[in-house]
Amino acid sequence: MGRSDRGELVQGTLDMLVLKTLVRGPMHGWGIAQSIQQISEEVLRVEEGSLYPALHRMELDGLIDAEWGQSENKRRAKYYRLTTRGLKALDEETAHWQQLARAIARVMETA
């Protein structure tokens, strides 16, 4: 499955990235993966084996909604869309993440 040491997602951050990506509008799984990869300039790689279970889990938890639609290449595709609960979860996760990042940064600077 071609794991690389770098680019592996920090545990628990995938959900946040997916939610953030969906803020821009509904998207299918492949698109989400591509988007994260492109925006992170290929640093972050999303493994499909983690992405889809995460999507389904969030759908079950009501953070995102899904509906089937036509893709740009006229295929049947499943589009995921942020719900209000998902938006709230994203805010919380973002705040949590920023706090964590700042803390790590402080430690790294003083050392």
Add this chain to the structure above:
Amino acid sequence: MRKFAKRLAALWHRHRLDRDLEDELAFHLAMNAQHGGRPFGNTTAFKEACRDLWAFPTLEAWWHDLRFAFRMLVNTPLLTAAAIVALALGIGANTTVFTVVSSALHFDMGVDHIERLVALHPGEGLNSLDPALQAPTDFLNLRGQIKTVDHLAAYRFFAANVSDSHALPERFWCVQMTPSGWAMVRQQAILGRGFGPEDERADAQPTVLLTHKVWQNRYGGDPAILGKTIRVNDEERVVIGVMPVGAQFPEDADLWTPLTLRDVSDPVVRRELLVFGRLAPGVTLAAAQSEVNGVAKRSIASQVNGPVVRVRLFLEMIGVYQVRPVLIAMVFAVGFVLLIVCADVANLLLARAAARAREISIRIAIGAGRARIVRQLLVESVLLATAGGVGGWLVALAGLHWFDAMSSQGHRPSWMHFSMDAHVFAYLAAISIGAGILFGLAPALQLAKVDVIGAIKDGGRGAQGPRGRKLAGMLVGIQMALCVVLLAASGLLIHSTVKLYNAPLSVDASHVLTMRLDLPAAKYSSPDRVNAFYAQLKAALTSVPGVTRVTLGSHIPMLGFRYTRGQAQGGTAQQLAVITAGEDYFRTFAIRMLRGQAGRGQAVVNESFALKYWPGEDAVGRRVQVGGRSFDVSGVAADVQADVMHPLDRFAMVYLPFDGDPHASVFVMARTAVAPGRLIEIFRRTVQGLDANLPAQDVTPLADRIALQRLNVSSFSLLFAIFAAIALALAWVGLYAVVAQAVSRRTQEIGIRMAMGGTRRDIFALVVKQGMRQVAWGFVAGIPLALVVSRALSRQLVGVSPLDPATYVGVAVVLGLAGFLGSAIPARRAVRVDPLAALRYE
């Protein structure tokens, strides 16, 4: 909650979920193909992971395990069938015994805390026969004084003649009890009222309460009976109520009458009273006894040399309570049978486990957790046990049917019902699942520890690892140990039964017909009338062809006596065993007279009595005082067993002349020249010819009465013997299987041994030794346990010590023989091994 609904929807549209997953995957792959992207990886894992999310994870896994377990069981039909049959027998036997024992020991007589009820019997402590000295400890005085026993009550139990305008006169059993006793009865009258304190007054209106049975049978369930007057023993009583079904306290009676203060003051009544009550909260039996002793000491200290009144548990008067240790031992015994079954099934599964090692290894290799494997295997064994439980239920139904039929031959109290209630089903479920876990756990843990690489390389030939073999050997040892306990218990009981049956009866019981009569005291109110009736009856019966001699008495020889306070000349006052004997009593039963003879108005004592009170002296001419009357001793009779159940005990007894007491039950006994059973009808008709309203009760040959008494011991022995036989057979199968497996596993080794010059004898000894070692272990481990169990049985043993060496030697022989056969049969197969073939075997 929403999650649950979504999952439920997914479960409902299972195929749609699958299709959606496929489509999502297909879309992703298509996009990858079109735009380039990373290879997807394991698509099956993706689908599995997503599908699991939508499922009820645990539920589905259980369902999966269950389906898989079912397939596994169906795949090995023989093994499954064998296990289910064994389990059904084991679980069924346990359920039967549990049902019987729990209903027998439930004592559901309609009284709360029946285990705290105490009976107050006259003790040996009073050193005088003076009735004035008894007064301070009689019922009324005790009731006023003692604080440790609540609701102190008294009752007597007698046959009563009931007559009214409804039907012909009928004989019923009547309990006459002080209303204080009614305070303890839980049931309320379903019609009218029960007794209250007002019914105890000396001037109270005479009343009667009916059981549901009498109300239905005699009065057709008509509520209008309330307030009507019926005659009970020719005394008019108003029916005040009807009790519900199951109200049976303190005896199996048909009606209840109140015991008033006026009744209690009658010395004849007082003599028959049974005093009882309930221990006050927190009070022990010993505390109650010491308070009663204190009462006696305060008033009559000079004449007291022990308890004047003995406080005992009420339940001790009930026959079933006395055999409680045996019943509990029976629960253990049958539990052991189930344990042996479990060990057998565990061995079967261990053997199969060896064959499944490869399958399990592969499942572990592709990622199944060991816990999951254990769970899967446990689900299998519990499923197996559940099937066994269903079979066990059927076995229990049949067992209870049989037991019900068997026990209704004896005197079964009416509160004892053998029905499978919720408790029984809970027990059935618990032992089934418990058994499943018990026999499944060892093989499951064994398999989960399987050496994955080795087992896969091994090609699944199914070699049982050394741990598995050790476990199988241990199981056989445990089986043998349990067998020892059951064999010892049944051996002791059988030995005791044999002794009981072989003990010579002091009286030839083969040609004797007996019946009981209760003359209504109202009609036969004086000794003269009673005696006149019996003289007539005796004449009529003696003239029946086939009857050689007729007599009457208060008891049949060997089947009971009455304790009455009395005093042998020169001795102290105490309880004497008394039988009232009519003319020809000794001649009818051919009881030898050692000295003198029975004389009119005179007493006869038995040999033990004469030896006990007048050792080395002539008993004839001495005097005995019984119940306020004094008798000359005119003869000494040979000892007769006082109790067929204890044929070896000697017992001091005194025979008093028949006095025509209008209140007493009488047995009429006849020696016959023909089979006594043929005369039953004639006896009945003869009695009816003299008094159309007098039923002849229990017209039964003496031999049948004795057999009935012995049924108790012989049926317990039979049950234990059945359990022991089943246990032995099952343990034998276990041993055989383990040894046979060892032989087939060691075929190669045996071949080498033979090739190296080992003789057939050596090989045979090798195999048999292995089997016998386990038997020996089991024997050693089982003996201490057997000693504990046989102690519990000791009261049921007649003339046999719980340590009876013959029984234990017998157990060793039986076990050794079974062990030898169990290992000799596979050993024979071992010696037939062809060394060349065995070496090529690999």
